[in-house]
Amino acid sequence: MYFKQILNERCGCASYLIASRQSREAAIVDPSLDTEQYVALLQERDFHLRYVIDTHVHADHISGARQLAAGQGGELCLHAAAQVVYPFRPLCDGEELPLGQLRLRVMHTPGHRPELISILVVNPPRSPEPSMVLTGDSLLVGDVGRPDFGGGDAAAQWQSITRLLQLPDWVAVFPGHFEGPCGKGMCGRPSTTVGFERLYNPLTRLDRGSFVSALTSGQPARPLNMTAIEATNRGVADMPWAMLTSAPPVPEISVDAVESRPPGTMLLDVREPEEYAHGHIPGAVNLPQSDLASRCNDLPQDHPVWIVCQAGLRSRRAAQYLKQMGFEQVVSVQGGTSAWQSAGKPLAVGETRVAGRRVIESEWTHAGAPQE
Numbered sequence: 295m296y297f298k299q300i301l302n303e304r305c306g307c308a309s310y311l312i313a314s315r316q317s318r319e320a321a322i323v324d325p326s327l328d329t330e331q332y333v334a335l336l337q338e339r340d341f342h343l344r345y346v347i348d349t350h351v352h353a354d355h356i357s358g359a360r361q362l363a364a365g366q367g368g369e370l371c372l373h374a375a376a377q378v379v380y381p382f383r384p385l386c387d388g389e390e391l392p393l394g395q396l397r398l399r400v401m402h403t404p405g406h407r408p409e410l411i412s413i414l415v416v417n418p419p420r421s422p423e424p425s426m427v428l429t430g431d432s433l434l435v436g437d438v439g440r441p442d443f444g445g446g447d448a449a450a451q452w453q454s455i456t457r458l459l460q461l462p463d464w465v466a467v468f469p470g471h472f473e474g475p476c477g478k479g480m481c482g483r484p485s486t487t488v489g490f491e492r493l494y495n496p497l498t499r500l501d502r503g504s505f506v507s508a509l510t511s512g513q514p515a516r517p518l519n520m521t522a523i524e525a526t527n528r529g530v531a532d533m534p535w536a537m538l539t540s541a542p543p544v545p546e547i548s549v550d551a552v553e554s555r556p557p558g559t560m561l562l563d564v565r566e567p568e569e570y571a572h573g574h575i576p577g578a579v580n581l582p583q584s585d586l587a588s589r590c591n592d593l594p595q596d597h598p599v600w601i602v603c604q605a606g607l608r609s610r611r612a613a614q615y616l617k618q619m620g621f622e623q624v625v626s627v628q629g630g631t632s633a634w635q636s637a638g639k640p641l642a643v644g645e646t647r648v649a650g651r652r653v654i655e656s657e658w659t660h661a662g663a664p665q666e
């Protein structure tokens with residue numbers, strides 16, 4: 295067999311090429327939009343593509359699966375529950391995809407998303423047992439996938455993780471993310487084993503109730519442009535430009551300057567509605583970063599747009615994204631609403647307090663690696 299893990303440092307995602315050296319057939323799992331790298335690998339190794347599998351509809355990065363399947367002739371596969379509008383081969387729990395002497399066994403492991411599957415890799419000439427499992431965003435290294443990316447369910451995630459942990463200790467685990475916004479406490483290693491996670495993953499030793507409250511009590515903000523990315527991956531929109539792919543310099547200004555902003559400046563608060571309702575800089579308009587790409591037509595190109603968040607991380611990414619989209623007059627407010635509050639300035643409170651989950655600060659609230 296041939297197996298390669300391909301790490302995408304920009305969005306913290308892992309994709310995989312699995313092939314049979316005997317039949318030269320290959321499967322690619324969770325490809326990123328940078329599909330040339332897979333095509334080069336197929337050519338170099340003289341493999342032909344039989345399957346392209348998305349473990350789920352991604353919400354934090356745009357998938358290259360359709361492009362790859364169309365260009366290389368592989369069968370595009372997703373779980374049968376995937377709510378996409380393009381044709382695909384629907385997979386079911388327990389189904390096996392032959393790949394030369396190998397078998398790719400589908401395990402339905404919903405929780406992060408309803409259609410999420412894990413893929414057990416079995417090599418019968420070596421063993422009747424699987425030697426590895428690709429877990430998408432179910433079991434992560436030191437973490438599990440968050441349940442708030444569209445149709446997710448923390449209790450279903452508990453059940454899926456419990457099921458995965460019934461696999462033998464030695465089974466190697468290859469997740470869909472090694473960093474990034476899909477979890478809140480990933481270890482950073484790109485692989486692990488079932489035995490190690492059963493013993494040392496802080497979530498896998500919790501009972502169902504504690505697991506569910508750990509998953510629902512506090513999560514990082516939804517990623518930058520999630521709405522546009524998810525819609526593109528479902529085929530209901532075509533916004534391949536919704537990823538932050540550059541790091542243009544953006545000016546940063548202090549909270550003191552916010553008070554004397556030029557007339558006509560839009561002060562844009564890119565935090566979640568819950569955070570905004572709890573307290574925001576007076577005059578700030580709320581547009582969560584998750585909706586930025588889908589609503590950037592609502593923003594003025596001919597006036598300054600000053601962006602603020604909680605601590606200054608999300609606002610910098612959002613400003614970079616708008617710069618990438620051609621907005622010239624964008625700035626990021628350094629230190630965000632926290633700095634405003636620490637300077638003793640008053641906050642405005644939303645008329646209706648939005649009850650909901652607690653949003654925790656994370657450097658990984660965007661589909662783009664942290665860079666200075």
Ligand SMILES: [Fe+2]
Binds near residue numbers: 350353354406439
């Ligand atoms: Fe995901």
